[in-house]
């Protein structure tokens with residue numbers, strides 16, 4: 492099969508032929524239809540997040556089940572499926588206490604070692620040298636992932652476009668539903684409206700936010716955010732965003748400020764625009780070691796809550812998102828600006844790195 496391989500942190504991805512992986516117990520082999528292009532992959536490519544190389548990146552996939560290993564009951568060959576980037580093990584203490592989004596096996600085995608849960612990768616070069624897997628290693632024509640992360644999708648949903656459920660929509664849902672616990676009538680700001688931010692905008696709008704203020708430095712991204720449900724947009728390059736939010740809210744600030752870029756300046760802006768007792772929900776993945784300076788006295792005396800949000804609870808939340816999509820309450824394709832073949836994967840990540848991708852781009856494999 493063809494796969495996009497990240498060999499080191501200084502060169503672009505290379506598309507190479509490698510053997511098709513085989514699923515083991517509790518695992519599913521997916522013939523990949525599409526894989527979303529996510530900023531988190533870029534962090535690995537640039538060495539901002541440590542990960543064993545060489546590897547196959549890509550963690551937001553849809554496709555068709557090709558084969559299942561022993562003890563897989565939730566999907567079968569031929570099913571059209573989507574896979575979440577968090578692959579809950581199901582047995583660690585976090586999973587068993589309902590914190591699948593913090594699955595400690597996922598972090599220890601996949602995010603630190605690039606393997607699945609028997610400690611081995613399923614991907615190799617033709618000569619047998621191992622390739623690490625970032626989640627399922629979705630930038631390839633086939634991928635293997637634990638069945639706990641695989642969900643059959645309704646016939647009405649487009650197979651390629653559903654790929655973005657696996658990270659950007661999943662992450663947006665987790666931030667709005669699980670961490671912010673947004674209530675109807677609340678006022679929300681979303682700082683940085685790329686792929687995840689645009690999905691937070693629509694998730695907040697669907698959840699009944701009275702005002703959804705999108706803040707970005709790019710007018711095209713702000714225009715997209717409007718189509719996703721933003722009621723107000725602010726270009727923070729041309730105006731003082733904190734002052735504009737203060738004016739819009741009568742000096743109060745917003746109930747919830749989401750940060751979806753992963754930078755100290757955007758997180759600082761989110762803390763500046765939140766109301767007394769309000770929540771700052773940090774969703775963007777920063778480079779390792781990034782520090783935030785905040786006015787601690789304000790945090791204490793105005794009861795500002797600063798919360799991290801990572802993904803969502805796969806087995807509970809993916810079916811819920813699929814129901815929202817099937818009912819037409821969420822839009823899948825509006826956020827997707829480009830669909831490119833695997834051969835163009837190296838170039839599209841370079842475009843993403845230059846900030847040129849509007850919403851989400853997806854890499855298609857032709858399945």
Ligand SMILES: [Zn+2]
Nearest residue numbers: 529531658659
């Ligand atoms: Zn992602």
Ligand SMILES: [Zn+2]
Nearest residue numbers: 580583586594
């Ligand atoms: Zn677990």
